[in-house]
Amino acid sequence: MREILVTGASRGIGFAITTTFLENGDRVYACARDVQSLYELKEKYSLLDPISCDLKDPSSVEKMFIRIGEMTHQLDAVINNAGISKIGLLQDMSVEEWDELMAVNLRAPFLVIRKALPGMIRAGKGCIVNISSMWGTYGASCESAYSASKGGLNALTRALAKEVAPSGIRVNAITLGAIETSMNAFLSPEERADLENEIGMGRLGSPREAADLVMYLCSDQSTYMTGAVIPLDGGF
Ligand SMILES: NC(=O)c1ccc[n+]([C@@H]2O[C@H](COP(=O)([O-])OP(=O)(O)OC[C@H]3O[C@@H](n4cnc5c(N)ncnc54)[C@H](OP(=O)(O)O)[C@@H]3O)[C@@H](O)[C@H]2O)c1
Structure with a gap:
């Protein structure tokens, strides 16, 4: 049994990833600020441990790892x-909005990885998967800060992969x-149709399709894959 955070x-996508690992028989430490839906899922899967954590707050991340440390000494995957996301013109964005977006999208992965790495290094193995966006590669109008945060996450992935490869840890x-998640609920029917027209496959992806790639990246089928920034976009 693997231990996954x-x-x-x-x-959305995180719920699908959690469910997919649980279906595989893995133990999952699952975090969000509101964990109600995860307690409902726990009725079906006893190997699920919901943890309430605000990733914007470094002390909340510390507390989450104290709780995880009471249950396991080493995570197999993070x-x-x-x-x-925040939609709007860059010049209309406040410093507080910029900081919040960066805190969740870029600083939180750093805080989480920092706490998870020592156990992985001791074990000589581990997988880290960062959920990024095509906008981190191409850039999106009216999502400049979001695009910057995801571009930073892509660079973090590539750099850290080199740093921890000698310790047997893969980062992708x-x-x-x-x-198809609530993150796209703001789209009007016309905007959604325009978006679908830009996608080769003519449809949005499902959270499960994203979860399936995460599973692959954490499996023994991808043991030579690290530092990879992999598009999963239906041919955008
Ligand atoms: N949907 C897309 O089209 C799309 C495209 C490209 C990339 N992505 C990326 O995929 C990931 C998941 O997106 P999604 O569409 O599934 O989004 P979502 O449906 O809005 O879910 C976001 C999740 O993040 C949690 N979260 C937000 N702020 C948090 C905080 N401060 N502390 C702890 N947890 C927090 C939310 O839980 P709480 O609110 O309860 O905290 C929720 O569980 C994101 O990184 C997103 O950028 C999504």
Whole structure:
């Protein structure tokens, strides 16, 4: 049985990742601020441990790892999935909004990885998967800060992969295209149709399709894969 930490697990892609690991028989430490949906999922899966954590707050991350440390000495995989987006012109963005977005999308993966690495290094193995976005590669109008945060996550992935490869730890990122979650609920029917027209496959992806790639990256089928920033976007 593997021990997995999934951030942003309460809905959307993180919920699908959590469910997929549980179906595989893995133990999952699943974090979000509101963990109600995870307690409902726990009724079906006893190997699920919901942990309430605000990833913006370094002391909350510390407390989460104290709790995890009471249950396990080493995580086999960490999935940095939690993320937020803000839509609007860059000049209209406040410093507080910029800082919040960077805190969740880029600083939190650093805080989580920093706490998870010592156990992985001791064990000589581990997988880290960062959930990124195609906008971190291409850039999106009216999502400059979000694009910058995900571009930073891609660079973190590539650099850290080199740093920890000698310790047997693999670090990869998935640059998702448009996935069917509440993050895209703001789209009007016309905007959604325009978006679908830009996607080769003509549809949004499902959270499960994202989860399947995460599973692959944490499996023995991908043992030579590290530092990879992999598009999963239906041919955008
Ligand atoms: N959906 C897409 O089209 C798409 C495309 C490209 C990349 N992505 C990336 O995929 C990841 C998941 O996106 P999603 O669409 O599944 O988003 P979502 O449905 O909005 O879910 C976001 C998750 O992150 C958690 N979260 C947000 N702020 C948090 C905080 N401060 N502390 C702890 N947890 C926090 C949320 O739980 P709480 O609110 O309860 O804390 C929730 O579980 C994100 O990194 C996103 O950037 C998504």
